[in-house]
Amino acid sequence: MSQITIYDIAKKAGVSIATVSRVMNNSDDISDKTRKKVRRIADKLGYYPQAYAQGLARRKKDRIMIMVPVISNYFFMEVLAGIQAKIHDNNYELNIFNVGSDEETIYEQVETIIKRQSADGYILISLHFSSGRFENLLKYDTPITLVDETYTNIDSVSVNNVEGTRQAMRYLLDKGCRGIALVGASDRSKPNRQRMAKYKNILRSEGVEVYESLIATGEDMARDGFSERNGYEAMKKILNQQNVPDACFCVSDVQAIGAMKAMREANLNIPIIGYDDITISKYIGLSTIRQPMYEMGNTAVESLLQRMDDKTAKIRQETFQPELVLRKSTEVELP
Amino acid sequence: MSQITIYDIAKKAGVSIATVSRVMNNSDDISDKTRKKVRRIADKLGYYPQAYAQGLARRKKDRIMIMVPVISNYFFMEVLAGIQAKIHDNNYELNIFNVGSDEETIYEQVETIIKRQSADGYILISLHFSSGRFENLLKYDTPITLVDETYTNIDSVSVNNVEGTRQAMRYLLDKGCRGIALVGASDRSKPNRQRMAKYKNILRSEGVEVYESLIATGEDMARDGFSERNGYEAMKKILNQQNVPDACFCVSDVQAIGAMKAMREANLNIPIIGYDDITISKYIGLSTIRQPMYEMGNTAVESLLQRMDDKTAKIRQETFQPELVLRKSTEVELP
DNA sequence: ATGGTTGGTGTAAGCGCTTGCATCATTCTT
DNA sequence: AAGAATGATGCAAGCGCTTACACCAACCAT
Numbered sequence: 001m002s003q004i005t006i007y008d009i010a011k012k013a014g015v016s017i018a019t020v021s022r023v024m025n026n027s028d029d030i031s032d033k034t035r036k037k038v039r040r041i042a043d044k045l046g047y048y049p050q051a052y053a054q055g056l057a058r059r060k061k062d063r064i065m066i067m068v069p070v071i072s073n074y075f076f077m078e079v080l081a082g083i084q085a086k087i088h089d090n091n092y093e094l095n096i097f098n099v100g101s102d103e104e105t106i107y108e109q110v111e112t113i114i115k116r117q118s119a120d121g122y123i124l125i126s127l128h129f130s131s132g133r134f135e136n137l138l139k140y141d142t143p144i145t146l147v148d149e150t151y152t153n154i155d156s157v158s159v160n161n162v163e164g165t166r167q168a169m170r171y172l173l174d175k176g177c178r179g180i181a182l183v184g185a186s187d188r189s190k191p192n193r194q195r196m197a198k199y200k201n202i203l204r205s206e207g208v209e210v211y212e213s214l215i216a217t218g219e220d221m222a223r224d225g226f227s228e229r230n231g232y233e234a235m236k237k238i239l240n241q242q243n244v245p246d247a248c249f250c251v252s253d254v255q256a257i258g259a260m261k262a263m264r265e266a267n268l269n270i271p272i273i274g275y276d277d278i279t280i281s282k283y284i285g286l287s288t289i290r291q292p293m294y295e296m297g298n299t300a301v302e303s304l305l306q307r308m309d310d311k312t313a314k315i316r317q318e319t320f321q322p323e324l325v326l327r328k329s330t331e332v333e334l335p
Numbered sequence: 336m337s338q339i340t341i342y343d344i345a346k347k348a349g350v351s352i353a354t355v356s357r358v359m360n361n362s363d364d365i366s367d368k369t370r371k372k373v374r375r376i377a378d379k380l381g382y383y384p385q386a387y388a389q390g391l392a393r394r395k396k397d398r399i400m401i402m403v404p405v406i407s408n409y410f411f412m413e414v415l416a417g418i419q420a421k422i423h424d425n426n427y428e429l430n431i432f433n434v435g436s437d438e439e440t441i442y443e444q445v446e447t448i449i450k451r452q453s454a455d456g457y458i459l460i461s462l463h464f465s466s467g468r469f470e471n472l473l474k475y476d477t478p479i480t481l482v483d484e485t486y487t488n489i490d491s492v493s494v495n496n497v498e499g500t501r502q503a504m505r506y507l508l509d510k511g512c513r514g515i516a517l518v519g520a521s522d523r524s525k526p527n528r529q530r531m532a533k534y535k536n537i538l539r540s541e542g543v544e545v546y547e548s549l550i551a552t553g554e555d556m557a558r559d560g561f562s563e564r565n566g567y568e569a570m571k572k573i574l575n576q577q578n579v580p581d582a583c584f585c586v587s588d589v590q591a592i593g594a595m596k597a598m599r600e601a602n603l604n605i606p607i608i609g610y611d612d613i614t615i616s617k618y619i620g621l622s623t624i625r626q627p628m629y630e631m632g633n634t635a636v637e638s639l640l641q642r643m644d645d646k647t648a649k650i651r652q653e654t655f656q657p658e659l660v661l662r663k664s665t666e667v668e669l670p
Numbered sequence: 671a672t673g674g675t676t677g678g679t680g681t682a683a684g685c686g687c688t689t690g691c692a693t694c695a696t697t698c699t700t
Numbered sequence: 701a702a703g704a705a706t707g708a709t710g711c712a713a714g715c716g717c718t719t720a721c722a723c724c725a726a727c728c729a730t
Binding site (some may be wrong): 005006007017018020022024025048049052053054055056057058059126 | 715716717718720
Binding site (some may be wrong): 350351352353354357364365369388390391392393394525 | 707708709710711712714715716717
């Protein structure tokens with residue numbers, strides 16, 4: 001009993017397909033009697049308008065699509081939670097599209113999806129392209145909101161990476177640390193670049209020497225290096241040098257978790273700060289820079305819906321402020 | 336320059352839309368000259384067939400949809416990784432649909448999505464319904480594969496929860512533990528029910544007393560209770576009783592992480608085993624029951640594609656075996 | 671009784687694409 | 701040189717739905 005269509009319902013109910021369509025769409029100029037009859041038959045046969053036919057006829061999909069490079073990423077998960085809550089209220093369907101990991105074709109994948117118009121609006125999370133490419137996306141005249149990235153002519157919501165890094169470093173410096181290790185991630189990631197840059201920048205401006213031997217990234221570049229394994233590898237590298245760090249700043253919590261394992265294995269106990277404040281951090285006592293991920297998701301949807309409603313509205317660029325959260329991992333006696 | 340269609344390309348190229356369609360679909364009876372001309376124009380104008388129109392005309396969507404109750408779930412993330420890898424090879428688009436958390440309507444949400452036929456096949460992860468409801472889904476005659484759940488007439492891939500629990504308990508019992516706490520999750524979750532049931536079952540069959548005071552679940556039932564917070568709360572409850580446990584088995588790793596925090600706060604150091612083997616477990620040294628999540632995702636896709644290819648094939652029910660992984664959390668001297 | 675409203679329903683065009691079939695040059699056979 | 705086979709393209713129907721517009725009975729006011 002597959003593929004039942006509006007025609008089947010119309011025939012069974014003895015009405016035209018237009019009437020069935022009106023009933024299914026809750027149009028109000030349908031008599032109660034007809035409405036009930038159609039409803040009953042539709043329910044019995046398990047009929048519901050096909051998304052594709054409807055989308056074509058309406059030129060509207062009632063669908064929002066999220067695009068992410070790597071779904072198995074805590075940052076994304078939290079942002080997503082915020083997105084979902086908001087979307088649900090607005091009667092849209094949500095689809096998540098996972099951009100394949102083939103570095104070279106990421107942009108093409110995104111562009112093709114957008115060309116295909118399978119949604120009314122798109123939220124791009126942690127997808128970093130050159131300006132030219134973002135500009136190119138504009139020509140499809142489709143509502144897009146960027147999360148964790150910014151571009152002049154596109155709505156976006158992001159978080160101040162400079163400020164987050166500043167807070168972490170400030171704390172460590174104030175504590176008296178002068179050999180602060182940095183566990184970084186892939187150069188492809190813009191937030192990572194910003195954090196790493198600020199790390200150096202603040203050390204310099206404080207007149208503290210920047211030791212290249214204290215800066216490392218693991219070999220594992222899956223998820224742009226934001227992985228436990230990467231953090232572990234990075235810390236191993238650092239500990240292989242003469243210069244022993246007296247503190248550590250990681251560009252993500254998961255990396256910090258990896259780094260902590262390496263430190264434990266080396267019997268090194270120094271203050272360490274991560275970045276993100278994923279749920280687990282609270283439970284393992286990891287100090288970190290909290291990003292309002294849930295709220296960011298929320299705002300992203302808001303921004304997108306607004307744009308869908310009015311394509312000519314002014315570009316909206318929201319920047320959130322991060323916050324230092326102190327836990328056990330920084331409660332360490334300095335030697 | 337929005338909404339460019341096959342007609343635009345046809346006109347510009349001076350051919351019929353049929354020809355354009357053929358070029359876009361790599362049909363082979365198109366002359367090289369025409370093909371190149373059309374391709375060039377399509378590229379220049381950024382044209383690509385609209386998914387909805389194509390889906391309607393073809394009665395095929397080239398799209399597979401994953402449905403999950405809660406996306407922010409490690410188990411899901413790992414399974415997803417396996418799914419993606421496999422789907423990518425087969426030229427399908429992947430969409431993830433997050434079933435809203437409104438407990439009452441979950442089934443209806445799933446049914447409606449399936450009715451709307453926005454994909455050629457569906458993978459339902461950790462979605463638990465009554466038999467009648469699963470049976471009802473069958474009438475839409477749509478390829479479906481279940482993950483982490485089974486139903487007689489639907490393809491599925493799951494993992495043996497009884498065996499996993501047995502291994503964990505066996506280890507703890509062999510170690511000499513007789514007061515093994517159990518941190519459980521929501522009753523709604525079938526895997527949880529199976530694990531909790533086996534826990535009691537094995538104790539009884541070993542002639543070890545089952546203390547209800549050692550069995551607990553937290554109050555937080557988000558994600559069916561599979562959360563750090565839930566584990567934390569559960570362990571708090573247990574430690575509030577007289578009966579102090581000498582080991583702990585948790586139905587998920589995240590709960591174990593929560594429980595460990597509670598234990599630390601109470602200065603209790605007993606062996607603890609989680610369930611899942613999420614990435615972080617390796618780094619924090621949590622012993623656990625490993626589930627081959629990636630492989631499960633892989634197999635799920637395989638199974639679904641097979642069904643899409645042949646609706647009459649024999650139902651395929653894959654069951655994977657879990658494996659006990661020992662780490663630091665069980666390296667504890669017993670008192 | 672007449673014309674004007676009104677609410678409920680049907681008609682038909684169209685959304686952008688695919689695809690079986692027809693068409694028509696070309697080229698091949700004999 | 702004529703007919704057959706071949707290759708490339710166009711024609712047009714159809715996928716399942718929405719929606720402007722037309723229609724018509726029933727009702728109202730006059």
